[in-house]
Structure formats: structure tokens, C-alpha cells
Amino acid sequence: xxxxxxxxxxxxxxxxxxxxxxxxxxxxxxxxxxxxxxxxxxxxxxxxxxxxxxxxxxxxxxxxxxxxxxxxxxxxxxxxxxxxxxxxxxxxxxxxxxxxxxxxxxxxxxxxxxxxxxxxxxxxxxxxxxxxxxxxxxxxxxxxxxxxxxxxxxxxxxxxxxxxxxxxxxxxxxxxxxxxxxxxxxxxxxx
Amino acid sequence: xxxxxxxxxxxxxxxxxxxxxxxxxxxxxxxxxxxxxxxxxxxxxxxxxxxxxxxxxxxxxxxxxxxxxxxxxxxxxxxxxxxxxxxxxxxxxxxxxxxxxxxxxxxxxxxxxxxxxxxxxxxxxxxxxxxxxxxxxxxxxxxxxxxxxxxxxxxxxxxxxxxxxxxxxxxxxxxxxxxxxxxxxxxxxxxxxxxxxxxxxxxxxxxxxxxxxxxxxxxxxxxxxxxxxxxxxxxxxxxxxxxxxxxxxxxxxxxxxxxxxxxxxxxxxxxxxxxxxxxxxxxxxxxxxxxxxxxxxxxxxxxxxxxxxxxxxxxxxxxxxxxxxxxxxxxxxxxxxxxxxxxxxxxxxxxxxxxxxxxxxxxxxxxxxxxxxxxxxxxxxx
Numbered sequence: 001x002x003x004x005x006x007x008x009x010x011x012x013x014x015x016x017x018x019x020x021x022x023x024x025x026x027x028x029x030x031x032x033x034x035x036x037x038x039x040x041x042x043x044x045x046x047x048x049x050x051x052x053x054x055x056x057x058x059x060x061x062x063x064x065x066x067x068x069x070x071x072x073x074x075x076x077x078x079x080x081x082x083x084x085x086x087x088x089x090x091x092x093x094x095x096x097x098x099x100x101x102x103x104x105x106x107x108x109x110x111x112x113x114x115x116x117x118x119x120x121x122x123x124x125x126x127x128x129x130x131x132x133x134x135x136x137x138x139x140x141x142x143x144x145x146x147x148x149x150x151x152x153x154x155x156x157x158x159x160x161x162x163x164x165x166x167x168x169x170x171x172x173x174x175x176x177x178x179x180x181x182x183x184x185x186x187x188x189x190x191x
Numbered sequence: 192x193x194x195x196x197x198x199x200x201x202x203x204x205x206x207x208x209x210x211x212x213x214x215x216x217x218x219x220x221x222x223x224x225x226x227x228x229x230x231x232x233x234x235x236x237x238x239x240x241x242x243x244x245x246x247x248x249x250x251x252x253x254x255x256x257x258x259x260x261x262x263x264x265x266x267x268x269x270x271x272x273x274x275x276x277x278x279x280x281x282x283x284x285x286x287x288x289x290x291x292x293x294x295x296x297x298x299x300x301x302x303x304x305x306x307x308x309x310x311x312x313x314x315x316x317x318x319x320x321x322x323x324x325x326x327x328x329x330x331x332x333x334x335x336x337x338x339x340x341x342x343x344x345x346x347x348x349x350x351x352x353x354x355x356x357x358x359x360x361x362x363x364x365x366x367x368x369x370x371x372x373x374x375x376x377x378x379x380x381x382x383x384x385x386x387x388x389x390x391x392x393x394x395x396x397x398x399x400x401x402x403x404x405x406x407x408x409x410x411x412x413x414x415x416x417x418x419x420x421x422x423x424x425x426x427x428x429x430x431x432x433x434x435x436x437x438x439x440x441x442x443x444x445x446x447x448x449x450x451x452x453x454x455x456x457x458x459x460x461x462x463x464x465x466x467x468x469x470x471x472x473x474x475x476x477x478x479x480x481x482x483x484x485x486x487x488x489x490x491x492x493x494x495x496x497x498x499x500x501x502x503x504x505x506x507x508x509x510x511x512x513x514x515x516x517x518x519x520x521x522x523x524x525x526x527x528x529x530x531x532x533x534x535x536x537x538x539x540x541x542x543x544x545x546x547x548x549x550x551x552x553x554x555x556x557x558x559x560x561x562x563x564x565x566x567x568x569x570x571x572x573x
Contacts, residue, residue, distance in 0.1 A: 027504025027523065028292030057417050061507065061518055061535040106507050106520070106535075110417055110433045116507060141420020143543055144245075152251075167246040167572060176251055 001114040004032050007054065014047050015040050023120060033104070033118035038133055041121055042159070045138040048107065048117065056107040056117055059139035062146060064153035066178045068126065069099035099126045101155050105135065105142070123155060126178075134160035152177035210234065214554070218247045222325055222558040225568030229545075229557070236553045241546040245539070248572035256532040261287055261499045264532065266358040271534060272570040273355060275314050277306045277347070278512040280360035285441060286508030286519035287362040291501035293494050298487040299364035300443045304480045305377065306347070306359065307510075308473040312384060313340035314513035315424070315466040315473075316391070318565045322463060323395065325562040326404045332395060339387050342380050349373060362499070364490030374481050381477050388470055396467065405460035409548040409560035412457065419543045423515030425564055428465045429457035435511035446483070447476045462563040500527050514538055514565050534573055538566040 002010075008020050011034075018040035023033045036044050048056045076093045079086055101123040108115030123130045134157035136142045146157045147166040154175035157163055165172065174181055217228035226247035232240035252271065256264040268283045269276035281303055288295065295303075317340055320333030344354040349370050351357040359366050395401055411421065416429040426433055434451045436444040452468035454461030501523040509518035515537030522531035541564050549557045 025504045025506075026502055027290050027506050028502075029289040029504065029506035029508075031506060059420060060422075060509070060516060061520055061533070063520060063531075063533045063535075065522065065531050104520070106518070110431060113433075113438050118507070139420065140415075140418050140543060141540055143419075144539055152253075165246075167249040167251075169246065176254055181254075 001112075002053070004034055004117070007048075007117065008034055010051070010054075011044050011047060014051075015043055018044060020044075031116065031118055033120050035120045035122065038121065038131075041119075041133045042135065042138065045119070045135045048119075049138055053112075054117075055109045055111045056115065058108045058110045058115075059105055059135065059141045060108050060116070061104075061106040062135070062142045062149065063104055064149040064155055064177065065102040065104060066126070066153055067097075067100050067102060068179050069096065071096050100124070101126055101130060101153055103132055103146075103149055103155055107139075126154075130154055131156045131158050133158050134163075136160050151175070154178065211239065216554075216557070217244075222561065223568075224321065224562070224566060225571075227566070227568055227571065229561075231549075231554060231557065233554060236555070238549045238552055238554060238557060241549050241557070243542055243545055246572055248568045250573070252573040253532050253534060257529055260497070260527055261362070261501075261529060262496050264529075265361065266356065269356040269358055270569055271536070271573065272512070272514060272517075272538065272567040274317065274567055275310045275513050276355060276357045277310045277359060278510060278517065280357065281307055282508065282510045282512060282517040283519050284360045284362045285510060286506055286521050287499070287501070289508045290504065290506035290521050290523055291362065291499060293363045294491060295364055295442075296488045296491060297443075297485050298368075299489050301480050301484045302365050302369065302489070303360065303442055304444070304447070305477060305484075306350070306357075308477045308480070309343045309346070309377075311473045311513045312470050312477075313343050314565075315470050316340060316387075318466060318562075319391070319395070319463060322459075322559060322562045323401070325558045326401065328400075332391070335387070335391060339384055342383070346373065346377055346380065349376075361490055361494075361496055363494030363496070364488070366490075368489045374484060378478070378481050381474055381481070384470075385474055388467070388474075392467060396464070401463075402460065404556075404559060405463060405563075406458055407456070408459045408552060408556050409563060410456060410458045411544060411548055415544060415547060416457065420540045421515070421544060422537050422541065423511070423513070423565070424465045424469060425462055425515065425541055427451060428454035428461035430454055435509060435516055439509070441508075441510060447479050449473075449476050459559055459563040498527050500525060505531075509535065512537060514567070514570070515541055534570075536570045536573060538564075538568075538570040539572075542566060542571065 019037040021035040023035055025032045048054050071094050075090050078091050079088055103121045105119045107117040121132045149155050151165040151168055212233045214231045216231050217223040218226040228244040230242040268279040271279045316336040320336035323332040348354045351359040411429045413429045416426050430453050449472040452465050454465050503525040505522040507520045509516050518535035520533040521529050524530040548560050
């Protein structure tokens with residue numbers, strides 16, 4: 001199988017203007033993933049499925065991940081004037097990582113027997129910019145799985161043929177798989 | 192605050208006018224093998240639309256597992272596909288092993304193959320029994336299959352203490368070693384299964400009613416099967432040569448000689464036949480594994496079962512479970528509980544094509560088409 005970098009370059013060549021990034025994975029599993037942008041995701045998915053040496057014809061797993069806003073503490077080097085001399089010192093700084101929802105797809109090629117290729121899509125935030133393009137038009141195996149992501153995480157998939165709740169009931173309002181989900185406030189008692 | 196959800200179309204009411212009849216089949220219909228509902232729109236007794244309705248057994252397994260330690264979720268995986276607890280354990284511990292970089296001793300790998308293939312044997316036998324039950328052969332084929340299954344469950348009980356909720360595998364190996372005399376018993380039961388299969392086939396495979404009910408019914412074309420993520424015997428019945436034991440060679444599957452049976456037409460009969468043939472291959476693997484079973488440790492003594500804290504990162508592991516590709520996707524943030532725990536359920540995803548397979552067939556055929564997919568609602572709804 002081609003490396004993720006090679007695949008990234010091929011998508012970039014086929015879809016000029018696509019913003020792609022390789023997301024490293026520190027685990028021994030060594031499964032890095034490819035972050036796609038909203039505008040080109042559908043085209044990139046088609047390309048991955050149809051390009052002769054790639055042929056990722058099988059989208060095995062599609063799921064969501066919730067990343068609430070978090071702050072990380074890290075050491076940064078700062079230049080400071082101490083007694084009139086500029087010196088470089090290390091300081092502990094806090095950095096805010098904005099929250100988002102993520103859709104993760106594990107792709108395999110049944111024809112060529114290779115995989116997994118992992119692609120990710122990220123929403124703008126966790127509140128009002130939660131729309132992602134649906135990949136169900138490319139791989140129908142995503143149909144129920146994207147419904148599940150919509151149901152449990154609250155990502156709205158544009159272009160999905162039948163986006164309804166799948167596991168929770170119709171009148172249910174919240175998204176239980178979010179990290180800040182609180183059952184009492186969700187109207188579960190009402191129903 | 193979360194965004195207000197977009198307006199939804201209500202589940203399960205379609206607009207029918209006049210001659211069409213909308214029937215709610217399930218959730219408590221004997222043929223649905225659990226609590227599963229299909230909204231079927233009928234023209235006479237022909238299906239023109241079918242909408243599956245899920246969620247009756249939903250308990251948010253994934254959320255619960257994200258509040259449990261890595262070890263604590265192993266017994267809970269037993270309850271996904273409650274027929275096949277051994278393979279559920281296996282898929283989960285395989286993913287944790289990938290995530291944390293844990294190696295498995297040789298003997299444990301062999302035992303995993305042995306119990307995994309035994310699970311495939313009785314899963315397929317029971318599926319054939321249920322399928323025949325759905326066709327009207329009440330009792331006999333299913334009870335024959337259950338009789339054989341019970342022999343294997345006795346072995347599982349001797350091994351793990353429980354017939355069905357085995358909770359047997361651990362990351363880095365298995366929980367305990369085989370009891371005295373177990374491999375010999377297993378070999379005897381394997382040999383008995385062979386003759387059971389001969390008898391089962393003599394009774395069923397050539398049977399006129401089985402043929403008439405299943406041939407040409409519920410055809411699943413190859414391209415649709417691949418695109419819809421169908422896996423397991425259902426995929427191979429449509430002629431796609433894709434068996435994860437061969438593709439990934441996880442564990443020690445590269446050491447065994449076995450073939451991957453394929454169907455030609457992808458109808459209900461092919462799905463029945465592929466399973467019968469797969470049982471014969473499973474017996475071959477079982478015999479080889481029992482023959483080669485080495486001595487040695489059953490679990491890596493260095494592995495930290497309690498308080499395992501994998502390095503931050505993620506891993507997706509999958510196995511060929513009797514129902515298809517069972518996968519676990521885990522994300523660790525370095526802490527003792529998984530940040531994200533996802534089950535890739537073959538039973539749910541194989542249902543994607545249920546409507547396509549049922550269109551134009553009678554409502555009586557819906558029952559056997561669903562029966563030939565092989566679902567367990569504990570896994571569909573999680």
C-alpha cells in the first residue's frame with residue numbers, strides 16, 4: 001500500500017485547492033489518519049474509491065469523536081529582558097484548543113486487499129457549525145453509521161438520504177455520546 | 192449548549208394511499224430474532240418498501256465503556272452478540288493489544304483460534320437451524336443444532352466457568368489455562384460435529400422445500416454488497432473473496448490451511464450453503480490447532496491488566512467474527528479509561544441492504560431473508 005503521505009499527495013494533485021493534513025498517531029498501532037476539508041471531502045472520497053491503485057471500495061467503520069474545548073499546559077521559550085540583558089527562559093504557558101466534533105472513517109480495499117486508510121472530518125465547533133458532508137453517496141455502508149453519529153454526537157450530515165435518529169427515540173433532544181452530556185437535563189425523565 | 196436539532200421526519204410512517212398496506216412487523220415478532228421492527232409497505236403480499244426501526248435494545252454500550260477501565264469492559268463485550276462471546280472478547284482484546292503494543296504468548300493464540308472456531312461452528316449451525324425454523328421446519332433442525340452447540344458450551348463452561356458469558360480473554364493472553372483433558376474432549380466433539388454436519392446436510396441441503404424457498408430469493412449483487420459494507424458469510428455468498436482471517440492474518444491464522452467458500456448468486460440458499468461449507472473449514476482449522484497446540488504461558492506476565500494506561504493514541508482492530516467484521520476503535524488519552532470506545536457492529540451494518548434484498552418478494556420471504564443475514568439485536572442496538 002502507498003504511504004499516507006503519498007496518498008495525500010495524490011489527492012492534492014487530483015483536487016487542487018484541497019486542504020489536507022496528516023494526523024500522527026503515537027500509539028504502537030501506527031495508524032495515522034488524513035484530515036480532509038469540508039469542501040473537498042466528497043470529491044476526495046470518490047477519488048479514493050475510484051482511483052485504480054487505491055480502490056478503497058469498502059468503508060468499514062464510521063464513527064464520531066467529541067473533543068470539547070480544552071487547555072493544555074506546555075513549556076514555551078520566551079525572550080525576556082533581565083537586568084538589561086536579553087535572556088531566553090522557559091515558561092509554562094496555557095494554550096486553548098477549541099472544541100470540535102470529528103467524524104472518523106476506516107477505509108479498506110476489498111479489491112486490492114489493503115487498508116486501513118483512516119480519514120477524518122472536523123466540524124467548526126460543537127454548537128452551531130456542526131455540519132459535515134455526508135459520505136453515504138460514495139459508500140452506502142455509512143448510511144446507518146452516519147445516522148448513528150447524528151443521533152449520538154449531533155453532527156449534521158449534508159447530503160445524507162435519510163438523516164433521522166436511529167437508536168434514540170424521535171422526541172429525544174440531546175446527544176448522549178457527547179462528553180458533557182448530562183442525563184437529568186436532557187428531558188429523559190419527561191419521556 | 193448543543194445546537195437545536197434540525198426538524199426531523201417522524202420515524203416509520205410513510206404515506207400510503209389506497210391499495211397499499213403498511214404493516215409494522217415486530218418488535219415482538221418471532222422471526223425478528225429479538226426486538227427489531229420493520230415497517231413494511233405491502234402491495235397485496237409483495238413488499239414495495241421496507242424501513243427497519245432500531246433502538247429497542249439500546250443501552251449505549253459505548254458510553255458505559257467510556258466510564259470503565261480497559262479490563263472492566265471485557266465482560267461487557269460478552270453481551271454484544273450474546274451467542275458469540277468468545278469472538279467479541281477476541282476483537283476487543285486484539286484492539287487493546289494494538290493500542291498498547293502488547294504481545295500474546297503462542298499457546299494463548301492457539302487457544303483463541305480453537306475457541307473462536309468453535310464459536311463459528313455453533314453460530315453457523317444455529318443460524319441454519321433458525322433459518323429452517325423460519326421456513327416452517329419447526330423444531331427439528333434447530334434442536335439438532337442446539338444439541339451440538341450444548342456440547343461446545345459444556346467445554347466453554349469447563350474452561351471459563353460460564354456457558355455463554357465467557358469473559359475469557361485478556362489483553363496479553365487468556366484468563367486461565369485449559370483444564371485437564373480438555374483438548375482431547377474438544378477433538379472428540381470436533382469429530383462428532385463432522386458427522387452431525389453430514390447428517391444435517393443429508394436432511395436439509397437437497398430438500399425440495401428448502402430449495403424452493405431459498406433459491407433466487409433475496410439476491411444481493413456483488414457491487415451492492417461491497418459498497419454497503421456487508422461482511423462475513425453474507426458477503427462471500429455474493430462471490431466476494433474477503434475473509435479477514437486471510438486478509439489481515441491476525442493472530443496466527445497464517446499457519447492454518449483452510450479455504451474460503453464463495454457463493455455465486457448471493458441468494459438465501461448461497462448464504463445457507465456458504466455457512467455449511469465454512470463449518471467444514473472451521474473443523475479443519477480446529478483439528479490443526481488442537482494438533483499443534485504448544486505448551487507455555489497463557490498470558491504475558493508483564494502485562495498490567497488492572498490500571499492499564501496505554502500511551503495517548505488510537506487503534507482500530509478487527510476480526511472475522513461469525514457474523515462479519517467485528518471491530519473496535521479505541522482512543523486513549525493516556526488515562527486508565529478509554530477516551531473513545533467504538534464497536535463496529537457487523538449485524539447493524541449488514542442490515543443496510545435489507546430493503547434492497549426484500550423488494551418485490553412476499554412478506555413470507557422477508558422472514559427468511561432477515562433470517563439469512565444473521566443478526567443479534569444485542570449487537571445491532573448496543
